[in-house]
Amino acid sequence: MSDSGPDGGYYWCLRHQRVESGADLCAAKYRLGPYASKADAEQALQRVSERNEEWDAENARWTGEQG
Template identity: 45%
Template sequence: MALFKKRTVGKPGEWYYCLEHKKVEEGPDCPGKDRFGPYASPQEAQHAMELAAERNLEWENDPRWHDSSKTDSGGAEED
């Protein structure tokens, strides 16, 4: 028995952004590895790439991800 069933038909109102086809789709038409979502509306799905870019920028500039206290100015670790 399979642990996960593959849904072949999307639920009404589920919107995805397909990374492969670069378009908004209703329901999971493409594999999960190729899509962002679900979103509540096609307009939200249309902005999926913008939202991902904004979040990536926030994470790259988040000081919690860059622990500079463990290295000195030369880049060597201190004991």
């Protein structure tokens, strides 16, 4: 997959807090993605938060911690 243009996907830029695509891309270390749509990229931080909560809960179950 190419890193440029809508065919290369949409990215959430952690540095600028916006969706980027095409030639308007920050360095990879500042991006989440690629996502298939602009709407998916706009939800990137919410998805990261939800996944982190799921993984924390799974880790707690795995280690027998009560939370």
